Amino acid sequence: MFTYEKSMTGKGDIQKIWNLYSDVSNWNVWDKSIKSVKLSGNFCVGTNGLMEMADGQTLPFVLTECIDKKSFTTKSEIGSLIITFGHLLKEDENGVTITHTVTIDGGDENQMKGMGRGITAGIPDCLQQLLYIM
Helix, strand or coil: CEEEEEEEEECCCHHHHHHHHHCHHHHHHHCCCEEEEEECCCCCCCCEEEEEECCCCEEEEEEEEEECCCEEEEEEEECCEEEEEEEEEEEECCEEEEEEEEEEECCCHHHHHHHHHHHHCCHHHHHHHHHHCC
């Protein structure tokens, strides 16, 4: 299994960040690895979507968890691989902390590790974009 977690804290506005999360047509604004995203319904648990990556690949996903202004999780299955992306928001006196997590399970260790490194390379930039794009 491959696991990754990265957090960043800043003076972002939690409502504005949630608006960017819940409007999937804007995911490419804060994640440069994404060309476009489409959902088959509302931004809620059980809704399926399709991400077109900047490199032309497509990645189907389903929203498996969604709590307004707090967190959402997506799951993608590619063959035997299960890729889970977590997005968590926490607000306190220091500002807003955004945490993104990635887990990959179900494959060869080297395959999962290589894929994980590629998927997670841009996460620090995504976090910075979300906090300071406003």
